[in-house]
Amino acid sequence: xxxxxxxxxxxxxxxxxxxxxxxxxxxxxxxxxxxxxxxxxxxxxxxxxxxxxxxxxxxxxxxxxxxxxxxxxxxxxxxxxxxxxxxxxxxxxxxxxxxxxxxxxxxxxxxxxx
Amino acid sequence: xxxxxxxxxxxxxxxxxxxxxxxxxxxxxxxxxxxxxxxxxxxxxxxxxxxxxxxxxxxxxxxxxxxxxxxxxxxxxxxxxxxxxxxxxxxxxxxxxxxxxxxxxxxxxxxxxxxxxxxxxxxxxxxxxxxxxxxxxxxxxxxxxxxxxxxxxxxxxxxxxxxxxxxxxxxxxxxxxxxxxxxxxxxxxxxxxxxxxxxxxxxxxxxxxxxxxxxxxxxxxxxxxxxxxxxxxxxxxxxxxxxxxxxxxxxxxxxxxxxxxxxxxxxxxxxxxxxxxxxxxxxxxxxxxxxxxxxx
Numbered sequence: 066x067x068x069x070x071x072x073x074x075x076x077x078x079x080x081x082x083x084x085x086x087x088x089x090x091x092x093x094x095x096x097x098x099x100x101x102x103x104x105x106x107x108x109x110x111x112x113x114x115x116x117x118x119x120x121x122x123x124x125x126x127x128x129x130x131x132x133x134x135x136x137x138x139x140x141x142x143x144x145x146x147x148x149x150x151x152x153x154x155x156x157x158x159x160x161x162x163x164x165x166x167x168x169x170x171x172x173x174x175x176x177x178x179x
Numbered sequence: 180x181x182x183x184x185x186x187x188x189x190x191x192x193x194x195x196x197x198x199x200x201x202x203x204x205x206x207x208x209x210x211x212x213x214x215x216x217x218x219x220x221x222x223x224x225x226x227x228x229x230x231x232x233x234x235x236x237x238x239x240x241x242x243x244x245x246x247x248x249x250x251x252x253x254x255x256x257x258x259x260x261x262x263x264x265x266x267x268x269x270x271x272x273x274x275x276x277x278x279x280x281x282x283x284x285x286x287x288x289x290x291x292x293x294x295x296x297x298x299x300x301x302x303x304x305x306x307x308x309x310x311x312x313x314x315x316x317x318x319x320x321x322x323x324x325x326x327x328x329x330x331x332x333x334x335x336x337x338x339x340x341x342x343x344x345x346x347x348x349x350x351x352x353x354x355x356x357x358x359x360x361x362x363x364x365x366x367x368x369x370x371x372x373x374x375x376x377x378x379x380x381x382x383x384x385x386x387x388x389x390x391x392x393x394x395x396x397x398x399x400x401x402x403x404x405x406x407x408x409x410x411x412x413x414x415x416x417x418x419x420x421x422x423x424x425x426x427x428x429x430x431x432x433x434x435x436x437x438x439x440x441x442x443x444x445x446x447x448x449x450x451x452x453x454x455x456x457x458x459x460x461x462x463x464x465x466x467x468x469x470x471x472x473x474x475x
Contacts, residue, residue, distance in 0.1 A: 067449055074196065
């Protein structure tokens with residue numbers, strides 16, 4: 066059955082946008098943050114080695130269950146620093162800062178809070 | 180002149196749609212690099228919108244419940260959107276939406292304006308090289324599944340070019356990705372739709388799903404007069420004039436051949452789902468005029 070040639074691109078674009086809109090409406094449209102569940106250590110806790118520079122402080126706090134106050138104290142961060150700050154950007158806050166510092170802070174926290 | 184006038188409407192509309200998607204992607208990528216990278220705002224990167232990322236991670240996600248690192252939920256959504264679009268409308272994504280295809284069309288336009296030479300790949304070699312898409316897809320899937328990470332991200336020319344890392348975060352360590360992107364641009368300048376024809380892994384997937392599409396371009400041999408004008412505008416060098424029934428799975432759904440065909444009923448977009456019988460066609464007449472297939 067012959068159809069108007071514009072039917073094909075119109076249906077394609079409408080269908081694609083419809084899926085995206087449904088995803089947005091159901092909260093499934095996320096363009097940031099990883100969908101990866103952080104791998105766990107043998108103790109069953111999230112592996113600190115999986116901390117990446119692109120993770121925000123909030124994600125570290127949430128994923129690893131370390132209170133903000135404890136994390137900030139361990140890293141000597143100013144208390145008014147927003148948790149939306151990415152780990153890799155802490156270099157601008159603390160001279161000589163490295164992502165490993167965050168990993169070590171979590172390791173130390175786990176050691177004192179088994 | 181009449182044939183050229185007939186191409187203008189669908190070409191103009193398609194260029195506008197391509198430009199809209201391409202500019203949206205570039206704008207989002209710029210905003211991501213300038214704003215999101217500094218503030219953590221939820222602005223998509225180019226790779227967050229890439230449907231192929233969703234397809235790459237599909238196996239891992241289905242088998243472990245975990246998506247690969249660097250994959251966002253948006254990749255899975257756009258991957259699903261693309262699959263649904265493909266099943267409904269065939270490879271129109273390639274001809275109307277894909278920014279990479281739009282970039283190649285732009286490079287081809289530049290080539291013509293600058294009167295640069297084009298490489299006409301001989302027919303047999305072209306046929307062999309078309310399998311390159313499957314090879315690229317196979318290598319990517321194998322490497323992705325075996326390493327459980329987004330292996331292709333470090334080499335993907337789409338991510339390299341549209342991610343704009345070469346502007347905002349240039350790095351010598353990314354030289355393999357830069358080299359592949361440069362080779363892609365050179366290839367696209369010399370051969371129309373070079374990536375689509377010979378290397379696109381998403382195109383390899385689409386060539387399979389196209390068989391399930393509800394719509395397909397069909398050639399009616401009894402109406403065709405064999406002028407072969409339809410070969411001229413095809414960006415991927417399909418010999419439309421000698422198609423027995425449905426146009427090749429390499430078709431990008433640009434509709435230029437349908438638009439330019441001077442004989443009503445000879446080349447049509449039809450609603451032809453796979454469950455409907457394929458109409459039998461008489462042997463197509465040989466083209467009366469030796470109109471070369473683009474790129475061949």
